[in-house]
Every structure is written in structure tokens, then in C-alpha cells.
Amino acid sequence: MQAPGIVRKQLFLLAFSIPAIQAFPFLSSANRNFSMMSATADDNGGKDYYRKDGVKIDFDPYASGMAEKYGLPGSTDPEGFDPYADTVGPGIYGGSVLRDDSGEVTIGEQYQNHNSRPGPVYDGNGYSLMSRAIQSGPTKVTEILKDFPLLKDEMSSGGARPLHVCGMSKQGQLATQALIDGGSDLHLLDTYNYNALHRMASNDLEIGAEALVKAGLDPNYRPPGSDSSPIDIARRSRAIKFLMAMQSLGHYD
Secondary structure, X not given: OOOHHHHHHHHHHHHOOOOOOOXXXXXXXXXXXXXXXXXXXXXXXXXXXXXXXXXXXXXXXXXOOHHHHHOOOOOOOOOOEEOOOOEEOOXXXXXXXXXXOOOOEOEEOOHHHOOOOOEEOEEEEXXXXXXXXXHHOHHHHHHHHHHOHHHHHOOOHHHOOHHHHHOOOOOHHHHHHHHXXXXXXXXXXXXXXXXXXXXXXXXXXXXXXXXXXXXXXXXXXXXXXXXXXXXXXXXXXXXXXXXXXXXXXXXXX
């Protein structure tokens, strides 16, 4: 067995071999614990808001207090939450986190207090190693897990695990099966009490969603402490591709 210091050095060098990535979309149906407004037509003065990928934003990005907390359009923190695009940077989700001398993740106030629950503390170093590997594709993920199998359930900001991160982008979902094959835990929840299938639903990602359901996740399951099932989220956000995939698998009428 290699010494912990040698392993940390190997991981450090490996991190620099993986390209940086852009902010994740982050449908805020997952964010009802931090006083976001619901994006019904009545709440938003008759107007609905949509992300660039066509997913419906279920809060009012121009609500009172939003600019004070997150900044004006074009002036938001790239490591935090951009309510106008409904995206999050590594401070909020999928980012590298602080660890103590024994390697345990430091738990405390989360970045921008975007989620008021205590969670992994962002270390300011951008996206985690596995978050970047996932964006590089399934081949890179499999390569890393071969040498560092414990990274299959790596903890990152927002309490995200690698399977959660797969649910944050069209590219990321392609690594879902590689993580399932590598033994990633399907049932782990992030600090929003959401599993990876919730994230697939929030971003209308049918490929990763189908892989997770076939592996055993239930799209109608609402975890303890959660406000929604994946199907609930998909219906609110009009995630048509996700719902069609669930229908084909017999989980949605």
C-alpha cells in the first residue's frame, strides 16, 4: 500500500492533467431551502424564465434581494450562483473541498450560504478532480478509478458525489455508466437531499437518467428531507427528454 503522502501527490499531479470546466446549470427546484421564489406565472408577473438549454427556471431571478445577495446580471461570482443563467460554479457544487490532516472533509457554512445547511467547505481551488474527469469523458473516469477506486464516491462542494456531477451537464451524463460499473453508490444524497437522478431530472438528461434507473434508482422516490421526487422536478421544469425516457421505462404515464 502506498503512503498517504505519495497518493496525495499523485492525485495533485493528476488534477493538473485534466482540463478546467465551465459552470454547471443548476435548476433551483433543488434550492427551495434558501428562500427562492417559485417561477409560476403569477409569481413572476405573468412571465416564465428559461435557461439557455430550454429548461424552465422555477424561481424569479429578478426577485427582491437576489441582486443584493448574488450581484447584478453580468457581475455575479463565477464560483457561486448566477440566478439569471441559473448556473453554479465550483463553490456551490462539484468543487474541491477542504480536508483536515487526517483527510476528513471539513464541514461548515457552504459557499455564499446558498444552502443554509452545513456542508463540505469549498477550498477555492475550482472543480474537484472527479468533476473534471467526468467532463473529460467515461474513458478518463475509468482510467482514474482503476488506480484510485475510492474516488468513485469522492465528496465535493454541495455534498455532490461523482454521479451527482454526471447529472449536471450533457457531457457529464455520458460518464454515468462508467461510474456505475466502477461501483459508485447510487443512493448517496447531496446536501439538498437529492440523489443523482434528481440532478438528471433538473437538467433534462435522459441518457444518464436511463442508466441510473436501469441500475436501480426509482424516479418516483422522494428521499427523507427532500421536497421532490425526480419526476416532480422534471414536471415542474418541463424536462421533456427526461420524462419521455421515464415513460419508455414504465415509470411515467
